[in-house]
Amino acid sequence: MDSLTLARMQTPKNLHALDVKAFAKAQMHLEGDTPVAEFERLVADCSGEVTGQVSWSAQGAIDPEQRGKDDAWLHLEAKATVPLTCQRCLHPVPVELLIEQDFRFVADEVTALAEDDESEEDLLVLEDSFDLMALIEDELLMNLPLVPMHPACLSEHVPTSKEEEAILAEVKPNPFAVLASLKTRKD
Ligand SMILES: [Zn+2]
Numbered sequence: 001m002d003s004l005t006l007a008r009m010q011t012p013k014n015l016h017a018l019d020v021k022a023f024a025k026a027q028m029h030l031e032g033d034t035p036v037a038e039f040e041r042l043v044a045d046c047s048g049e050v051t052g053q054v055s056w057s058a059q060g061a062i063d064p065e066q067r068g069k070d071d072a073w074l075h076l077e078a079k080a081t082v083p084l085t086c087q088r089c090l091h092p093v094p095v096e097l098l099i100e101q102d103f104r105f106v107a108d109e110v111t112a113l114a115e116d117d118e119s120e121e122d123l124l125v126l127e128d129s130f131d132l133m134a135l136i137e138d139e140l141l142m143n144l145p146l147v148p149m150h151p152a153c154l155s156e157h158v159p160t161s162k163e164e165e166a167i168l169a170e171v172k173p174n175p176f177a178v179l180a181s182l183k184t185r186k187d
Contacts, residue, residue: 017129020105024060024072030132032056036080039137044146047085050094054080056099056136072105072126078136084148093150099139 015030023030037043043050056078060072078099086093102121106112112123124135159174 006089013092015133016131028060047084074103086112086150087147088149097143112120
């Protein structure tokens with residue numbers, strides 16, 4: 001799609017309550033950078049200090065060529081880098097999330113269920129007031145890796161003093177040998 005030919009309307013003030021039908025009819029294009037920190041559910045899955053932005057864009061369309069109906073469509077793109085916990089070394093690992101997804105709005109839940117299997121796009125039920133930011137957050141959450149990990153961890157997991165105590169407690173008969181082995185391993 002040639003974005004230059006698309007009408008650019010004034011940005012709606014409330015991205016949490018969008019009139020999707022009007023948005024699609026006007027082939028509106030919205031984009032913005034929103035601090036990651038504003039996405040509370042996403043922040044809950046992050047570790048350490050959460051900085052940076054979610055760069056997103058949303059393009060509305062009515063595409064009668066698809067299915068011969070004038071359903072409202074939304075093309076969503078979003079990009080963000082979030083700090084997660086590496087499941088191997090337990091240090092923070094920055095993970096890039098990339099969203100590119102088409103949505104089609106249908107009249108009701110029944111239609112959505114009926115047409116879901118045969119549709120490549122995701123189906124959403126049309127509401128008078130649509131929360132675009134919540135959809136962006138949903139998509140980011142769905143794209144979080146199940147097991148975040150560095151491609152190559154910089155350091156082996158260094159045992160904390162508590163873990164060292166536990167190791168020592170297990171092999172009480174000869175703690176000095178364990179200390180020696182811990183030392184060699186760190187070297
Ligand atoms: Zn790691």
